[in-house]
């Protein structure tokens with residue numbers, strides 16, 4: 001018995017099915033690679049923000065409540081303070097005036113504002129405004145602060161809340177944004 005070969009039409013159909021299957025596999029792989037990359041970038045961004053926030057909080061943890069400038073920060077992006085440098089009997093000795101502020105997308109810390117040579121950049125890629133805020137004079141993100149910047153300080157009693165929003169461009173999702181928050185209890 002003579003074996004029949006494939007017709008041209010059959011070969012074309014088989015080839016098309018193969019190409020479609022290949023395209024589907026490629027699309028799925030590309031999508032999962034993209035998802036993995038976005039996840040990695042988001043993780044890196046969050047890590048960067050968390051490290052900077054802990055650094056800021058670390059400087060503020062010894063700060064005196066009565067040394068703050070402004071004395072009642074409510075959403076400001078710049079804070080001057082003095083930290084405890086030990087005690088002389090019952091009297092706390094306060095160190096030099098320090099400052100943490102936002103400048104050109106960077107969080108800058110100056111350990112002694114009378115000697116600003118010692119300024120340190122704690123974090124870059126800070127969003128001009130906090131996540132969810134647009135410059136319109138109203139509170140868009142529901143935290144009772146209007147148009148607060150990417151770094152903000154808010155005092156409630158002796159508790160100082162620090163919020164930091166960073167962002168990074170990503171080719172598939174546009175902008176990746178992460179916000180980290182922490183609180184420190186200031187000294188009397």
Ligand SMILES: [Ca+2]
Nearest residue numbers: 139141143145
């Ligand atoms: Ca707000």
Ligand SMILES: [Ca+2]
Nearest residue numbers: 134136138147
């Ligand atoms: Ca707003």
